[in-house]
Amino acid sequence: MVLENPLARTIRASGQGSTACNTKANSGVLKLLIMTQFFPPDFAATGQLIEELVHQLGRQQVDVKVFTGQPGYAFDKGEAPMVEQQGNVQVRRSRMSQLFPSRIRGKALNGVLFAIRSILHLAKQVKRYQVLMVTTAPPFCQ
DSSP states (O other): OEEEOHHHHHHHHHTOOOSHHHHHHTSSOOEEEEEOSOOTTSOOHHHHHHHHHHHHHHHTTOEEEEEEOOOSSOSSOSOOOSEEEETTEEEEEOSOOOSSTTSHHHHHHHHHHHHHHHHHHHHHHGGGOSEEEEOOOOOOOO
């Protein structure tokens, strides 16, 4: 799901650029926030796909921020750095760790906790971005 910040669209359409907030929106650089539970070093396919997208967008001068969780599938790393910067891409990880990642109930609980943490992060950061992209994992079926 991709959402465009209607405030940013209104600012661009009106041509106003006199305040600091408007200047950021009109700077010519698209500001994108991607929220995804899985991102490398996690081995999840969703994270690998988003990583490739993020690096391609970064090469096209898009200011990309990724909000993600701590690794749940990575077997060699229990935790990843809280903040990483790679060119135009910044990766920020939730402080929540993975609880029982190998069990179905643990995965469901981790998904709920990540969703709550993501909503809190978004509530504080919403005005900084023009576009929001949210990814979800496939449903748990057994």
